[in-house]
Amino acid sequence: MDAPSVLSVSGVPREPGVSAPGRLASSPGEKRAAAKAIEDRIEPDTRAAGRWVDEEHGAAVREFGAKDGDGWLTSGALKKAHTAWADQVGNLMNRLGAEKDALRSGNAVLTSTDLAVGSTLRQQSSLDTY
Numbered sequence: 235m236d237a238p239s240v241l242s243v244s245g246v247p248r249e250p251g252v253s254a255p256g257r258l259a260s261s262p263g264e265k266r267a268a269a270k271a272i273e274d275r276i277e278p279d280t281r282a283a284g285r286w287v288d289e290e291h292g293a294a295v296r297e298f299g300a301k302d303g304d305g306w307l308t309s310g311a312l313k314k315a316h317t318a319w320a321d322q323v324g325n326l327m328n329r330l331g332a333e334k335d336a337l338r339s340g341n342a343v344l345t346s347t348d349l350a351v352g353s354t355l356r357q358q359s360s361l362d363t364y
Contacts, residue, residue: 269337277330284323291316 291312298309 265337269334272330272334272337277327277334280323280326280330284320287316287319287323291319 295309295312295316298306298312
């Protein structure tokens with residue numbers, strides 16, 4: 235009996251954190267589709283999640299903040315945690331942008347590398363004189 239697949243019918247991993255084995259976008263069409271998915275779904279959803287956290291964080295800081303001159307220490311800790319969160323979201327957005335750009339330019343980079351290597355290796359062959 236075969237082991238159960240980690241992928242759903244649509245090819246998406248069934249469990250978070252499990253990558254799809256052997257599903258690397260390699261054709262130009264797959265790379266364009268992956269870049270489009272990042273641009274159309276992943277980046278906007280990540281931004282929306284970041285905004286939601288900003289709103290919820292603001293409400294929590296206000297609740298723990300100073301109302302009568304003394305605030306809870308939690309308020310300051312929440313502010314520090316939110317700063318770290320904002321940095322991480324910014325890094326993730328930068329990474330997504332870089333991955334999207336790499337997917338869109340990957341074919342050109344590989345093609346030019348192939349041509350450069352090919353021209354270096356194939357200087358002259360003794361068979362060329364026949």
